[in-house]
Amino acid sequence: MKSLTKTVLFLLTILLTSVSSFAQPEILNQDTMRLSLSAAVDLAVKQNQQLQSVQMDEEINQFKIKEIKSGALPQITGDANYNDNFSRASQILPGEVFGQPGTSIAVKFGTRYQFGTGLQLKQTIFSPSINTGLKAAKESQGYYALNTFKTKEDLIYEVVNVYMQLEMTEKQKELIVGNIERMKKLVQITDAQFKEGIIKKVDVDQLRVNYTNLRTQLSTTNNTHTIIKWFKTFDECRCIYTGCYYE
Incomplete structure (x- = not known):
């Protein structure tokens, strides 16, 4: 039973x-x-x-x-960046440089927008x-x-x-x-x-x-x-x- x-x-x-x-x-x-x-x-x-x-x-x-x-496979990493230099420093130059004698002109140097990219490849040979x-x-x-x-x-x-x-x-x-x-x-x-x-x-x-x-x-x-x-x-x-x- x-x-x-x-x-x-x-x-x-x-x-x-x-x-x-x-x-x-x-x-x-x-x-x-x-x-x-x-x-x-x-x-x-x-x-x-x-x-x-x-x-x-x-x-x-x-x-x-x-x-x-997957840890032994090639590892690819990438990055990108973007900058807006809206407040660039100004420098005063004499007006003669620009054909305006007797004056002073403020000039900003460099670029306002900057782009950058990067790519990195890693391969583990032995672990x-x-x-x-x-x-x-x-x-x-x-x-x-x-x-x-x-x-x-x-x-x-x-x-x-x-x-x-x-x-x-x-x-x-x-x-x-x-x-x-x-x-x-x-x-x-x-x-x-x-x-x-x-x-x-x-x-x-x-x-x-x-x-x-x-x-x-x-x-x-x-x-x-x-x-x-x-x-x-x-x-x-x-x-x-x-x-x-x-x-």
Whole structure:
């Protein structure tokens, strides 16, 4: 029963991270959900938060590698400036210079508007810090890629395991119900035979014990379905397993 509880809780984790997908017409139709094993796996891979987290870590490390590499690329810097010398100093010159003898004329030297631009190119030939950082980032990339692969494989395994357990539970219920019907008829027959003195009471009692055991097994299986039905109390998940069928 503990194993079943863990299975159901794992399924809930997957489903609660996949709520938005259940509203799609191809998956949910009124109160019945058609979900194949491959669709369940695809849904979990797309929506599982743990897998998304490790994938993000891998992407962040890839960006770090690009950032470190950019430090070794040529660095170009440029600047521009503009000055307006509207209050230039004036100097008094004799008017004879300008053909106006006997006068003094104020003259401003230099230009009022000045423009300037600059361009600088830098290239790192060798940097121990860049080389060390790049080597460490590349080595860690293998770890992140392996972690993503392992997390995805573990997730797929768990989804398949849950899927198969649910399938087996349904088949087990059908089998037990059939056995109960057959055992019930057999008990009725043996009762009649006992009354006729054909068989002993111990034979009838043994069949009744078997019949009781089957009903206990059915009760356990029904409890499994009751737990699964519990998912239906979530508004986000209209139908999880009970009342649904898998193709």
